[in-house]
Amino acid sequence: MKLQVGTMFTLRSFGKIDSSYELMMADHLIAHQRAFTKPLRYDGIEEVFPDFILTDAPGPAVYVEVYGMPKREAYGARKRAKQAHYQQARLPVVEWDITSPLPILPRSDPSAGPGQELPPGIDDRDRFHRSELKSTS
Template sequence: MLAVIERTVGKGEKEGNFRIFDLALQLCNSSFIRCDSSYEVAMANRLIAERRRFKKPLRLAPGDDTLPDFQLTDTSTPTAIEVYGMLGNAQYLARKTQKQAIYARAATPCVEWIPPAALESVRLPVAAP
């Protein structure tokens, strides 16, 4: 949560109190990592529970074609993690297919989770020594 607060002015018991002026909420996991869905929260919590090193990309870097939900950084080659949770959306499905082709062309390792399949069924690559 991000809140803009102000201190009240005036006389009496309300003077000097704080009042929320504006408020914004962001979905986060148990370690306050920003997530876009409850499925991403579950994946982030799993990665932390398994003590994996990873990052949550927030924007495309120059030259990037994809923005994975997470990226394992403890593997010999960085591994993308995609959580595909909006399967009823035609535009989303088209982008999913496009991302899969991009990962295949670049030989980028990618782990996919397609809920409602159990998160435990997702096999993560072993961390490099």
């Protein structure tokens, strides 16, 4: 019998993280005391699948994209398609291309809490609130 072992990045609250760059962004969000959700594949977002969604921003939820594979042509095409979708749908988005410093985050709304509207298809169980957030650094 052969034993195979794998690893998976997670947040302290056990939210799945897909890459070390997403972990850096999650730490950045936590350090800035932002409330966010990490969509999972089963959440049913068809047009785009953001890495995170800020749930404490004034107005609609803010999508967060981490572009971590800048040298892959197919990834670049998907990045451009996502950017076009966000622009066409007029959705607020924070983007981080890993070749640049982490982005400045939009101001949070201190009154935003569990009741803020999430985009359709996002499961509320994956929401991280300020009271649960602790930096890993």
